[in-house]
Amino acid sequence: MGTTSDRRGGDRLLCAELVQMIWHDEMGRERRKIANLEDISLTGVCLQVEQPIPAGTALAVQYGDGELLGTIRYCRHQDTGYFLGVELAEGSRWSSQHYKPEHLLDPKELVENAMSRHSAEKARVS
Secondary structure: OOHHHHOOOOOOEEEEEEEEEEEEOOOOOEEEEEEEEEEEOOOEEEEEEOOOOOOOOEEEEEEOOEEEEEEEEEEEEEOOEEEEEEEEOOOOOOOOOOOOOOOEEOHHHHHHHHHHHHHHHHHHHO
């Protein structure tokens, strides 16, 4: 997703889960929308939404019986919608012990599994 989103510290885990976002618009009105949680790390999340929300906007991401607080660092339009890069607040770090999205995938594990299969197949052929 580009260099801005690559600045996030910690390993990113891919996910696909609906969460609720709550923020205040430019007029101070509370807004609530459903977003797709695209990825998550200790310090941030990426959300896919239908309409843009300005960078610098504070928001809450609600899931189940908890929430994460953060600030939108970027909003980018892509073919399937808008992607929001959200930096989580210092006191609102993500932990898989606290919240584990139903569809969670670690890209590093995919690479490791693929390399193991390749090595095993190569050894079998030799």
